[in-house]
Amino acid sequence: MEKAEGRNQTVITEFILLGFGTGPELQPLLFLVFLVIYIATVAGNGLIIALVMCDQHLYTPMYYLLGNLSFLEICYTSVFLPRLLANLLPRDTPIPAKACLLQLYIFGVLSNAEALLLAAMSYDRYLAICHPLRYSALMNGRVSCQLVGGCWVSSFLLCTIVNIFLFQLQFCDSKEIDHFFCDFTPMIKLSCEDTRTVELVSSVIAAIGAFVPCLLTLTSYICIISTVLRIPSTTGRRKAFSTCSSHLIVLTVFYVTVITIYVVPTANTPKVLNKIFSLFYIVLTPLINPIIYCLRNKEVKESLRKGICKLDAFRNQHRDFRETF
Numbered sequence: 001m002e003k004a005e006g007r008n009q010t011v012i013t014e015f016i017l018l019g020f021g022t023g024p025e026l027q028p029l030l031f032l033v034f035l036v037i038y039i040a041t042v043a044g045n046g047l048i049i050a051l052v053m054c055d056q057h058l059y060t061p062m063y064y065l066l067g068n069l070s071f072l073e074i075c076y077t078s079v080f081l082p083r084l085l086a087n088l089l090p091r092d093t094p095i096p097a098k099a100c101l102l103q104l105y106i107f108g109v110l111s112n113a114e115a116l117l118l119a120a121m122s123y124d125r126y127l128a129i130c131h132p133l134r135y136s137a138l139m140n141g142r143v144s145c146q147l148v149g150g151c152w153v154s155s156f157l158l159c160t161i162v163n164i165f166l167f168q169l170q171f172c173d174s175k176e177i178d179h180f181f182c183d184f185t186p187m188i189k190l191s192c193e194d195t196r197t198v199e200l201v202s203s204v205i206a207a208i209g210a211f212v213p214c215l216l217t218l219t220s221y222i223c224i225i226s227t228v229l230r231i232p233s234t235t236g237r238r239k240a241f242s243t244c245s246s247h248l249i250v251l252t253v254f255y256v257t258v259i260t261i262y263v264v265p266t267a268n269t270p271k272v273l274n275k276i277f278s279l280f281y282i283v284l285t286p287l288i289n290p291i292i293y294c295l296r297n298k299e300v301k302e303s304l305r306k307g308i309c310k311l312d313a314f315r316n317q318h319r320d321f322r323e324t325f
């Protein structure tokens with residue numbers, strides 16, 4: 001391959017992430033902002049998991065799936081944000097090439113699993129709205145367990161295929177990755193080998209990984225909307241739709257950000273813009289999911305209110321107890 005000719009052939013084992021390319025004066029501010037976002041994301045999603053696990057009113061497949069989504073979001077931010085924060089520290093810390101590949105691998109597995117889990121959630125809503133009488137027969141704890149397992153296993157298998165190729169690559173062009181995480185395209189550019197096979201395999205896998213869940217989700221929602229529209233009364237319509245409105249918002253945020261990153265950018269989109277788009281995808285989607293469910297979903301709101309009341313009662317009890325002695 002002519003790419004490797006006349007270049008320095010020392011194999012690179014470490015990368016330096018260039019991050020946002022801002023000067024050192026902005027770094028403390030960015031560090032603080034991302035730290036707050038990280039804590040808020042973990043706390044918000046942790047809260048959802050706690051509610052789903054503790055409140056018996058939420059012991060339904062819909063909320064099991066939501067709890068699993070929150071778990072996934074915690075994993076997701078934990079793959080990126082600690083590394084991003086480390087990158088904003090004054091001392092530049094290089095990242096081993098294998099760790100970079102591993103980050104890319106986990107990123108792939110998690111995004112794939114998220115798309116599939118969102119599809120599973122729409123399937124659950126489809127059954128609830130379009131087949132309400134058969135819902136409990138068709139969807140229960142076991143089925144939702146199988147759906148969750150299916151999401152994880154299939155995304156794991158898909159990404160493993162790509163990564164068998166990726167882990168064999170050697171890098172020798174440069175140490176610097178002009179991004180804040182180990183993204184596929186910037187890494188591939190640094191390889192000194194023929195990358196056509198990897199690129200082909202990864203585009204095929206990415207297309208399958210994006211297309212299949214998208215199609216399943218779309219089909220579910222087309223059925224849901226056509227069923228809802230056939231309900232004669234407005235209140236009935238609103239009631240039927242209210243159980244899936246939070247999910248629909250989360251879904252919209254997810255797909256809009258995915259489309260802005262992978263479809264909109266062309267060769268002449270500025271790099272900065274690309275980074276900002278990826279930031280939305282990586283930072284905003286996990287943060288937004290618990291906010292939407294806590295604000296919009298009646299049952300989650302109710303469960304949260306009860307939880308706070310209980311905590312308050314507990315605290316008062318404690319205080320009374322202390323005061324009597």
Ligand SMILES: *[C@@H]1O[C@H](CO)[C@@H](O)[C@H](O)[C@H]1NC(C)=O
Nearest residue numbers: 049052064067068144145148
């Ligand atoms: C994930 O889903 C399984 C099966 O539906 C459920 O038993 C489990 O509680 C869920 N996990 C969370 C954190 O909600």
